[in-house]
Amino acid sequence: MSSVMDQLLDQRPLIAVMISLVAAITMPLFSRHPNWREGCTLLAATLKLFVVASMLSAVLAGETPSSASILLPQGLSLHLRADPLGLVFALTAATLWVMTSLYSIGYMRAKEAPRQTGYYVAFALCLSATTGLAFAGNLLTFFVFYEVLTLSTYPLVVHTRTAEARSAGRRYLVYTIGGGQLLLAAIVWTQVVAPGAEFVPGGFLAGRTSDVAMAVGFAAFMLGLGVKTALMPLHGWLPAAMAAPTPVSALLHAVAVVKAGAFGVVRVTGFVFGVDVLRAINADVVLAVAASVTIVVASIRALGERNLKRRLAYSTIGQLSYIVLGSALGTVAALTGAIFHIAAHAFMKITLFFCAGAIHVQVQRDNVDELDGLGKQMPVTLGAFMIGACGLAGIPLLAGFVGKWQIGVGAVEAGYPVFVVVLVVSGLFNIAYFFPIISDAFLKSSPVVGTDARPVITAPFVFSAGIAIMLGLFPDAGFHFYSLARLAASTIVMGPNGGGLP
Amino acid sequence: MTPHLAVLVVVIPLASSLVIPLVGIFSRRVVQTLALLAHVVTLVLALGMLGRVLTEGSWSYHLGGWMPPWGIEYVVDPLSAGMAVLISGMALLTMVYAAGCLDKGNSRHPGLSEALFLLLTAGLLGIVMTGDMFNLYVFLEISSIAAYALLTSEEGPSLVATFRYLLVGTIAASLYLLGTGYLYALTGTLNMADLGVRLSEAGDSMAVVAGVSLVVIGLAVKAAVFPLHGWLPDTYTYAPVAVVGFIGAVMTKVSAYALFRILFFVLDAQAVSGAAVTWLGWLAVVAIVAGSWMALAQTDVRRMLAYSSVGQMGFILIGFSLGNVPAMVGGLFHILNHAVMKGCLFLVAGGVRWRTGATTVNAYAGMGRRLPLSMAAFLVAALSMIGLPPTAGFFSKWYLLVGAVEARAWVVIAAIIVSSALSAIYFFRVIEKAFFHAPDEFNPASERTELPSVMLGPVVILALVVLLLGILNEPIVTHFVMHALPPNV
Numbered sequence: 008m009s010s011v012m013d014q015l016l017d018q019r020p021l022i023a024v025m026i027s028l029v030a031a032i033t034m035p036l037f038s039r040h041p042n043w044r045e046g047c048t049l050l051a052a053t054l055k056l057f058v059v060a061s062m063l064s065a066v067l068a069g070e071t072p073s074s075a076s077i078l079l080p081q082g083l084s085l086h087l088r089a090d091p092l093g094l095v096f097a098l099t100a101a102t103l104w105v106m107t108s109l110y111s112i113g114y115m116r117a118k119e120a121p122r123q124t125g126y127y128v129a130f131a132l133c134l135s136a137t138t139g140l141a142f143a144g145n146l147l148t149f150f151v152f153y154e155v156l157t158l159s160t161y162p163l164v165v166h167t168r169t170a171e172a173r174s175a176g177r178r179y180l181v182y183t184i185g186g187g188q189l190l191l192a193a194i195v196w197t198q199v200v201a202p203g204a205e206f207v208p209g210g211f212l213a214g215r216t217s218d219v220a221m222a223v224g225f226a227a228f229m230l231g232l233g234v235k236t237a238l239m240p241l242h243g244w245l246p247a248a249m250a251a252p253t254p255v256s257a258l259l260h261a262v263a264v265v266k267a268g269a270f271g272v273v274r275v276t277g278f279v280f281g282v283d284v285l286r287a288i289n290a291d292v293v294l295a296v297a298a299s300v301t302i303v304v305a306s307i308r309a310l311g312e313r314n315l316k317r318r319l320a321y322s323t324i325g326q327l328s329y330i331v332l333g334s335a336l337g338t339v340a341a342l343t344g345a346i347f348h349i350a351a352h353a354f355m356k357i358t359l360f361f362c363a364g365a366i367h368v369q370v371q372r373d374n375v376d377e378l379d380g381l382g383k384q385m386p387v388t389l390g391a392f393m394i395g396a397c398g399l400a401g402i403p404l405l406a407g408f409v410g411k412w413q414i415g416v417g418a419v420e421a422g423y424p425v426f427v428v429v430l431v432v433s434g435l436f437n438i439a440y441f442f443p444i445i446s447d448a449f450l451k452s453s454p455v456v457g458t459d460a461r462p463v464i465t466a467p468f469v470f471s472a473g474i475a476i477m478l479g480l481f482p483d484a485g486f487h488f489y490s491l492a493r494l495a496a497s498t499i500v501m502g503p504n505g506g507g508l509p
Numbered sequence: 510m511t512p513h514l515a516v517l518v519v520v521i522p523l524a525s526s527l528v529i530p531l532v533g534i535f536s537r538r539v540v541q542t543l544a545l546l547a548h549v550v551t552l553v554l555a556l557g558m559l560g561r562v563l564t565e566g567s568w569s570y571h572l573g574g575w576m577p578p579w580g581i582e583y584v585v586d587p588l589s590a591g592m593a594v595l596i597s598g599m600a601l602l603t604m605v606y607a608a609g610c611l612d613k614g615n616s617r618h619p620g621l622s623e624a625l626f627l628l629l630t631a632g633l634l635g636i637v638m639t640g641d642m643f644n645l646y647v648f649l650e651i652s653s654i655a656a657y658a659l660l661t662s663e664e665g666p667s668l669v670a671t672f673r674y675l676l677v678g679t680i681a682a683s684l685y686l687l688g689t690g691y692l693y694a695l696t697g698t699l700n701m702a703d704l705g706v707r708l709s710e711a712g713d714s715m716a717v718v719a720g721v722s723l724v725v726i727g728l729a730v731k732a733a734v735f736p737l738h739g740w741l742p743d744t745y746t747y748a749p750v751a752v753v754g755f756i757g758a759v760m761t762k763v764s765a766y767a768l769f770r771i772l773f774f775v776l777d778a779q780a781v782s783g784a785a786v787t788w789l790g791w792l793a794v795v796a797i798v799a800g801s802w803m804a805l806a807q808t809d810v811r812r813m814l815a816y817s818s819v820g821q822m823g824f825i826l827i828g829f830s831l832g833n834v835p836a837m838v839g840g841l842f843h844i845l846n847h848a849v850m851k852g853c854l855f856l857v858a859g860g861v862r863w864r865t866g867a868t869t870v871n872a873y874a875g876m877g878r879r880l881p882l883s884m885a886a887f888l889v890a891a892l893s894m895i896g897l898p899p900t901a902g903f904f905s906k907w908y909l910l911v912g913a914v915e916a917r918a919w920v921v922i923a924a925i926i927v928s929s930a931l932s933a934i935y936f937f938r939v940i941e942k943a944f945f946h947a948p949d950e951f952n953p954a955s956e957r958t959e960l961p962s963v964m965l966g967p968v969v970i971l972a973l974v975v976l977l978l979g980i981l982n983e984p985i986v987t988h989f990v991m992h993a994l995p996p997n998v
Contacts, residue, residue, distance in 0.1 A: 151898040
């Protein structure tokens with residue numbers, strides 16, 4: 008009996024993927040019953056969070072719940088298992104799905120948006136794909152879910168069916184499928200160099216091929232993953248994709264899709280190549296410089312954007328490159344910061360998007376210079392916005408500071424203190440492009456009359472702003488994101504057996 | 510009984526095609542039942558053959574008891590049995606589909622199209638079963654002539670397109686015959702196995718080079734290998750709805766099979782066939798990119814699919830040309846995958862035209878609302894054509910890429926990546942129109958007009974097979990494709 012139970016418990020990574028898949032298949036049956044349909048979404052989201060969170064104690068204790076693999080020829084397999092890094096991403100996505108589901112219900116009903124069933128179905132599929140790639144045990148599995156994610160996001164980008172949305176959708180597909188093919192080539196190359204390899208903390212490619220081949224392979228990986236990570240100059244799709252409904256931008260373009268890319272960068276640098284290989288071929292410096300350039304240029308571009316959502320999109324581009332920078336530096340501190348930032352940025356950025364959506368629904372304002380005085384009209388919304396913005400700027404005691412500090416420490420440890428300057432400059436830019444919005448909103452007088460939205464819309468972002476504060480004060484509270492990040496980072500640097508919590 | 514399966518699988522459709530027009534004089538209803546029965550029996554025989562060959566190994570059958578090399582020999586190995594299952598399966602599905610859209614047409618000659626369809630099936634099955642060079646030519650002509658007749662069963666531009674196909678096809682078949690003649694004059698044998706042995710003793714004379722070149726060029730035209738594909742786009746574009754699904758799915762594959770069989774099983778010892786394989790590889794690389802590029806430029810969905818076929822033939826040939834195990838597995842697996850997914854796409858495109866008259870990409874606006882299940886099947890097959898996981902097309906591409914990396918063929922990898930990106934563009938153009946555009950001025954109607962179940966059934970089955978081939982490719986590759994490889998790989 009207990010062995011059956013153990014086997015079932017081991018299948019939890021697969022079950023977590025299946026829950027949202029089943030929800031996606033079930034929801035079309037309720038297309039005429041919105042309450043049932045949305046109940047289905049909420050139920051699936053809650054169940055999924057429960058299943059993912061139930062693996063936390065086992066993973067912290069050093070276990071790896073691992074589902075049975077589907078065998079393919081030539082030693083290949085499709086395999087899901089939960090390691091600390093995967094769990095950080097999966098927990099983030101699962102938590103945010105619950106919040107976004109609530110918010111979507113309020114937002115889509117308030118806008119009386121058409122085609123809501125398709126919207127919820129695609130959303131559930133995306134979550135399935137995100138969880139799958141978080142738990143992927145090898146590159147092939149990762150790629151399968153990576154491409155499913157691309158496809159299931161496309162209907163959401165073109166959801167409004169306007170010419171602008173369709174053109175954004177086209178651009179999105181060209182970028183992501185093109186990047187995906189490059190990634191596929193890189194994965195095939197890895198398969199030939201190291202047949203049937205699973206992800207190993209510290210990498211499995213060391214000593215298997217020449218430095219030149221290693222450098223070319225790594226470049227192909229980074230170019231392929233760089234599209235979803237919005238590494239400049241591969242970022243063109245992200246601001247365009249802001250044409251999607253706000254909850255989509257919130258979850259997918261600030262959290263799931265782009266994080267899939269950033270998560271992939273950490274996976275490939277830490278679990279395929281390994282820090283030592285990257286240092287040997289100088290790829291760490293090249294990647295760190297590319298990330299730094301993206302951080303600075305994105306911040307400057309954000310200053311010039313008038314549309315609030317597009318400004319947030321450029322802020323996302325910059326923040327993602329913190330994660331890339333951290334994984335390129337490759338010390339325990341830098342990796343901890345990068346992995347922690349996957350979660351921290353998600354909570355802060357989703358707060359900002361939810362607030363932008365609430366402003367859009369309540370007073371139909373989309374541009375940053377039209378928000379004068381709204382702080383008095385909508386104190387809860389703009390208050391939450393302020394917390395999220397300050398967090399992203401890296402102000403201490405908020406979630407963004409923790410990751411940034413660790414990456415900075417990592418930069419000094421790795422012997423490249425110059426990257427600390429990048430972090431500081433980026434923080435200043437963040438203040439430069441967020442502060443005017445907040446000061447105008449609270450200090451100027453308001454030309455419009457509006458109020459905070461209904462609780463179903465405000466509750467999710469109040470909650471996420473709360474988490475942003477909590478993670479800043481107590482990084483390890485709740486789901487132990489900090490311990491998980493630390494655990495993943497130390498295994499990457501010290502190998503599968505050298506890690507462990509301090 | 511079971512050894513006779515090899516010949517029965519050809520004789521049953523051949524004999525039925527002769528009987529059916531006679532029966533058609535009396536009753537139309539009986540004709541359809543009889544044709545359906547013949548197709549089902551053929552499929553069952555082919556499956557039985559595959560089952561036996563996988564459990565008991567290959568065998569050869571001597572027609573009329575005449576021993577080779579004088580008599581005609583039929584060879585049943587995993588490759589030919591697998592092709593036979595593919596051909597008879599696709600024939601059955603398209604025959605069912607055709608019954609849905611042919612019910613009013615062609616009443617002057619009841620049973621004629623059914624008979625021609627069976628004749629075409631018999632010809633293609635003969636090509637894959639035979640172990641005799643001249644017998645292959647006979648079946649090549651039987652299948653071609655049946656195909657010409659079927660393609661002209663509708664008035665309009667298909668007549669001109671088919672006449673061009675007839676001219677090109679006849680020249681190609683003559684080249685093949687001429688080449689076979691050279692080889693016969695040199696060795697005095699037409700039996701493939703015997704020919705291989707005798708030629709390896711004879712070495713590479715100019716006559717051998719000429720003979721092999723003629724055979725290869727003839728079959729390459731039939732297989733629409735770039736740049737010999739000129740007949741294909743018009744033929745597929747204007748083909749009648751009922752037949753394009755079958756012709757588009759399997760005819761070029763069977764010629765590619767014949768090419769593969771002759772180059773790797775018969776003439777594998779000749780230096781000239783090595784050169785031919787290398788040449789075909791380079792042509793395939795060009796075909797992969799050029800086919801996709803030309804597909805991108807099309808406004809007619811059927812023509813787009815036709816050019817995409819030109820590119821996809823390149824995928825099959827490049828697998829053969831790279832010559833290592835993963836690449837050959839990819840090439841052979843792609844014969845199966847491409848037949849299934851392209852068959853599905855052509856059946857949907859034909860059904861859309863039959864139902865709504867729409868042929869251009871623009872006219873597909875709102876089709877996702879009007880024919881939801883058919884377009885869902887189209888979507889699945891299109892994703893497979895692009896090669897996105899977890900569909901069948903992803904896995905054949907995966908094997909090809911692994912083979913290319915092992916062979917250090919970086920050009921091939923670049924070509925496959927470029928082609929996948931291009932096909933993503935041209936298929937998503939259709940998908941975007943169908944699912945994310947409201948019906949517009951091209952297409953004012955928006956009510957649901959799903960295909961009748963007789964036509965929808967085959968379409969949905971093919972789409973499900975695309976998914977199954979992807980998810981369950983392990984048993985297929987390990988238990989079947991790996992056994993179908995040439996002995997010396």
